[in-house]
Amino acid sequence: MSQALRKVVFPVAGLGTRFLPASKVVAKEMLPVLDKPLIQYAVDEAVEAGADTLVFVTNRYKHAIADYFDTAFELEHKLERAGKRDLLAAVRGVLPAHVRCVFVTQAEALGLGHAVLCAKPVIGDEPFGVILPDDLIWNRGKGALRQMAEFAAAENAAAIAVEEVPRSDTHKYGIVDAAAIDQRAGVIRHVVEKPKPEEAPSNLAIVGRYVLPGRIFGLLEQTRPGAGGEIQLTDGIAALLAEQKVYAYRFEGTRFDCGSKPGLVKATLHFALQDPALAQVVREVVAGEG
Ligand code: UTP
Numbered sequence: 001m002s003q004a005l006r007k008v009v010f011p012v013a014g015l016g017t018r019f020l021p022a023s024k025v026v027a028k029e030m031l032p033v034l035d036k037p038l039i040q041y042a043v044d045e046a047v048e049a050g051a052d053t054l055v056f057v058t059n060r061y062k063h064a065i066a067d068y069f070d071t072a073f074e075l076e077h078k079l080e081r082a083g084k085r086d087l088l089a090a091v092r093g094v095l096p097a098h099v100r101c102v103f104v105t106q107a108e109a110l111g112l113g114h115a116v117l118c119a120k121p122v123i124g125d126e127p128f129g130v131i132l133p134d135d136l137i138w139n140r141g142k143g144a145l146r147q148m149a150e151f152a153a154a155e156n157a158a159a160i161a162v163e164e165v166p167r168s169d170t171h172k173y174g175i176v177d178a179a180a181i182d183q184r185a186g187v188i189r190h191v192v193e194k195p196k197p198e199e200a201p202s203n204l205a206i207v208g209r210y211v212l213p214g215r216i217f218g219l220l221e222q223t224r225p226g227a228g229g230e231i232q233l234t235d236g237i238a239a240l241l242a243e244q245k246v247y248a249y250r251f252e253g254t255r256f257d258c259g260s261k262p263g264l265v266k267a268t269l270h271f272a273l274q275d276p277a278l279a280q281v282v283r284e285v286v287a288g289e290g
Contacts, residue, residue: 111230
């Protein structure tokens with residue numbers, strides 16, 4: 001996998017039940033952290049990693065994501081006429097000109113592995129990235145996917161982002177057993193989806209960033225439903241381990257699980273505290289004066 005990473009898949013066809021009733025009509029990925037939807041943070045990270053083709057795996061309720069990345073002629077025209085250059089730049093800046101979006105549908109939410117498999121006709125046989133937009137990863141330096149893409153290219157291997165989680169939470173994640181994992185990266189020996197704490201091989205959890213070879217599609221095609229009756233990406237990766245090196249990669253950065261309410265609140269506070277005017281608002285609210 002020494003090729004550069006050109007394509008990134010965003011599986012966004014989940015039901016987002018933790019944000020019902022809002023997610024009845026607002027795709028979870030369109031929930032904002034301040035003035036940007038989650039999907040924008042994910043796209044920015046993919047573009048920074050070198051991607052020029054973004055593949056969104058959506059469902060029939062998620063038109064807003066395509067609309068968001070489309071050109072808004074009328075709005076742009078109005079902003080232009082009103083001389084609102086900053087706002088115009090913000091609207092036009094959602095996607096650089098050299099980047100193209102491809103939308104594929106997952107007719108039924110059969111699992112993350114199945115969602116990734118839906119991108120096969122667009123990806124073909126080259127290495128690609130996967131970003132789950134509800135895992136928002138912030139870093140002062142290089143983005144998480146760029147760190148992983150550079151590592152995977154140098155090692156000619158696949159890379160999966162991992163992070164330590166409390167043992168009591170292992171049943172929410174794919175958990176890896178990896179060699180020399182006190183380092184930045186270690187070869188994965190074994191991976192299991194959503195193990196009970198007493199059965200988990202470690203407390204290193206897979207989080208929403210992957211650099212994978214095209215070979216994963218053939219393996220996902222043979223993957224049967226696993227945990228929760230869904231076709232799990234983790235099970236496809238377990239099959240990949242038998243064929244090639246797959247590294248667990250401890251990225252540099254802070255992850256916010258924005259698929260959950262506490263995570264979305266934390267991310268919002270984190271970004272607000274970086275803006276002096278909003279930081280003051282946060283302090284006032286916390287002090288009970290807001
Ligand atoms: P989640 O486990 O967070 O599920 O999916 P969800 O449906 O989005 O949200 P909850 O748990 O009901 O609140 C992890 C990622 O996999 C995608 C989701 O969109 C999310 O990015 N996914 C999951 C699919 O695209 N298709 C699926 O069939 C399942």
